Amino acid sequence: MPNSRGRRRGLCLAAVFFAWASSCAPATWAADAEGGAWAARVQTLYNLETRTVERRLLKVWDFSPERNLDFSWEPEAGAQDLPPDGVIEGKGKLVWLVRGAASYDKTAVFSSFEGEMKDGRPHGKGRLEIRSGETFEGSFRDGLLEGRGVHVSSRGDRYEGEFRQGRPEGRGRLALATGEIYEGLFRDGLRHGAGETRLAGGTRYTSRWTFGVEEKGARPSGVADALLGGFLRVQDGGEGAAARAEIAVSVDPRMTQQSDMRYVHLVDDQGIAIYPEDPAVNDVWNGADVIDIGDWVFTGIDWESAPAFVEVELSTTDGKRVKLDDLELRVDTSEAYRKPMLSLSEHVGCVGFRPSFSLLNHGWGKPENARLTLQFAGAEPDTEDARSRSFTVDVGAFDDGMDVMLDGVLREAGVNTDALAQGGFTCPSMDNMNVCRASVFNTVGFGDIADFVWGEDKLFTTAVGQLDYDWRDDHGNVYHATEPLKATVALATIEVPTPLAECGDGFGGSPEALRYQDVRLPINKQNYAVPLQVRGNRNVSRLKSHLKMSAEMSSYHVFRVAAGFADGTERLSPPVSLYYYKPKPSGFVTGTTPAQCTLPEEYGAC
Numbered sequence: 001m002p003n004s005r006g007r008r009r010g011l012c013l014a015a016v017f018f019a020w021a022s023s024c025a026p027a028t029w030a031a032d033a034e035g036g037a038w039a040a041r042v043q044t045l046y047n048l049e050t051r052t053v054e055r056r057l058l059k060v061w062d063f064s065p066e067r068n069l070d071f072s073w074e075p076e077a078g079a080q081d082l083p084p085d086g087v088i089e090g091k092g093k094l095v096w097l098v099r100g101a102a103s104y105d106k107t108a109v110f111s112s113f114e115g116e117m118k119d120g121r122p123h124g125k126g127r128l129e130i131r132s133g134e135t136f137e138g139s140f141r142d143g144l145l146e147g148r149g150v151h152v153s154s155r156g157d158r159y160e161g162e163f164r165q166g167r168p169e170g171r172g173r174l175a176l177a178t179g180e181i182y183e184g185l186f187r188d189g190l191r192h193g194a195g196e197t198r199l200a201g202g203t204r205y206t207s208r209w210t211f212g213v214e215e216k217g218a219r220p221s222g223v224a225d226a227l228l229g230g231f232l233r234v235q236d237g238g239e240g241a242a243a244r245a246e247i248a249v250s251v252d253p254r255m256t257q258q259s260d261m262r263y264v265h266l267v268d269d270q271g272i273a274i275y276p277e278d279p280a281v282n283d284v285w286n287g288a289d290v291i292d293i294g295d296w297v298f299t300g301i302d303w304e305s306a307p308a309f310v311e312v313e314l315s316t317t318d319g320k321r322v323k324l325d326d327l328e329l330r331v332d333t334s335e336a337y338r339k340p341m342l343s344l345s346e347h348v349g350c351v352g353f354r355p356s357f358s359l360l361n362h363g364w365g366k367p368e369n370a371r372l373t374l375q376f377a378g379a380e381p382d383t384e385d386a387r388s389r390s391f392t393v394d395v396g397a398f399d400d401g402m403d404v405m406l407d408g409v410l411r412e413a414g415v416n417t418d419a420l421a422q423g424g425f426t427c428p429s430m431d432n433m434n435v436c437r438a439s440v441f442n443t444v445g446f447g448d449i450a451d452f453v454w455g456e457d458k459l460f461t462t463a464v465g466q467l468d469y470d471w472r473d474d475h476g477n478v479y480h481a482t483e484p485l486k487a488t489v490a491l492a493t494i495e496v497p498t499p500l501a502e503c504g505d506g507f508g509g510s511p512e513a514l515r516y517q518d519v520r521l522p523i524n525k526q527n528y529a530v531p532l533q534v535r536g537n538r539n540v541s542r543l544k545s546h547l548k549m550s551a552e553m554s555s556y557h558v559f560r561v562a563a564g565f566a567d568g569t570e571r572l573s574p575p576v577s578l579y580y581y582k583p584k585p586s587g588f589v590t591g592t593t594p595a596q597c598t599l600p601e602e603y604g605a606c
Contacts, residue, residue, distance in 0.1 A: 133253020156250025175267035177248035179574030240569030241322035247573040252309035261306040271575035294343030323566035338365030352493035353420040362583035367469035370395035374465030401588025414447020
């Protein structure tokens with residue numbers, strides 16, 4: 001890069017959809033949205049109106065036909081049918097991939113767009129991911145971002161603000177992967193005008209830019225940089241090699257795009273945070289999600305091979321070489337995250353009346369003093385006024401899991417649980433189900449929950465409420481948590497044969513990363529260092545280190561990357577906080593399975 005006191009620090013943003021730049025030079029904006037050609041292919045689609053599978057000719061605008069890529073289109077469920085000419089419109093997912101490759105092969109995907117399409121182009125809200133690691137998200141117009149949007153470069157630099165014809169234009173915020181943050185004006189994709197810059201070391205100053213070139217004299221000297229250290233040599237002007245170097249730490253975009261467990265990074269005033277991308281995982285981490293049937297966030301991935309892929313890049317601001325002595329992670333702390341992470345297993349099948357469910361704990365700490373407050377509701381318990389009165393169940397403490405029994409609560413609500421337990425409800429056919437269902441209601445008597453029993457041949461009620469519990473960390477601090485809960489409770493089965501359902505398989509883990517350094521972070525250890533591998537010549541102007549970071553459990557880690565140079569100077573990265581997610585296998589086996597099943601196998605559950 002050019003010198004920091006007059007260097008060009010623009011954004012390598014895409015000028016058009018799927019026609020992105022490989023350089024930060026202004027010439028990369030030369031392309032326009034009309035460059036390209038129509039691409040067509042025959043694809044099998046499901047027609048919602050006729051409920052039939054059809055082979056249709058699809059057309060989409062290819063902004064880069066010279067790449068000779070193929071595409072696939074997956075319309076959103078419930079989306080309208082295509083126009084007669086086959087030009088893609090509406091919501092869905094458009095994937096460009098290597099010609100001849102399977103659409104599910106992640107390694108063959110070149111780019112993907114998920115959102116709204118019009119006239120074969122992205123138009124409306126959407127998100128574009130490119131194989132290089134670049135992402136674009138916001139409002140598209142004719143294939144270009146227009147208005148508010150977000151761009152993350154392949155290096156991990158993040159721009160959030162106004163766009164015009166695909167370029168940053170107006171006011172925005174640029175957070176570099178080095179920890180530097182600029183908030184101010186942009187023009188034609190470059191910083192232009194007045195703004196405030198915060199350096200990675202915390203220094204703030206007012207800066208002015210002219211098409212990506214910062215005015216001289218405004219940027220503080222390296223001596224004021226809090227991330228500089230070591231022995232500063234006088235003959236180097238008191239700054240040394242470290243003052244001409246910067247360290248970027250970000251999620252490795254290419255490997256992350258191929259992973260089932262994906263991490264993202266965010267640069268703010270406190271440093272760099274690396275955390276799971278999926279909102280469902282973050283909700284589980286924070287206890288903000290409804291305790292419900294467990295899904296991929298607990299059991300859908302091989303968690304033994306789901307690292308966070310992290311990229312460390314050391315570069316000089318003037319493009320000249322410096323002699324690197326060593327490179328290492330300096331970890332301030334690695335702490336276990338002991339908050340319980342709960343799901344539940346519903347008890348259905350075998351017998352019709354199963355008034356229980358299991359709480360499963362995938363966290364690395366125990367819930368204590370757990371107490372369940374619940375109400376009964378119908379199939380869609382969205383409003384509180386459509387629920388029964390409240391009941392409480394003392395759950396206590398548990399580790400891997402616990403069965404929660406509701407038969408006592410149902411009796412308290414006036415339900416004839418003895419009649420449900422005896423079962424034996426039959427019906428000659430589904431055509432008579434209304435009569436058979438009414439007979440069950442007359443026989444049983446559902447008391448206070450009669451208005452909240454739902455289903456046809458299988459009768460259920462929904463238990464909704466909250467679980468209150470305490471948990472403690474490894475320092476003895478006690479925390480209280482309150483999490484919403486929803487469980488389906490099986491009350492009765494009116495026996496009419498139904499098709500047998502099929503169960504699905506789990507997902508994979510992470511892609512192969514043979515040239516990545518494995519960094520296994522210990523738990524409950526402070527102030528330690530992990531040497532990073534430096535291959536080849538140590539006289540460098542740019543160096544990248546690729547890491548597979550993991551730990552034995554869900555945990556929180558704070559570290560910096562430290563680069564030591566031959567002249568005795570040292571450059572530190574901003575502090576990096578890694579929120580590593582690895583749920584614990586529950587291993588709990590319910591103790592409520594009936595000794596003898598009275599229902600045929602087709603009434604079982606996966």
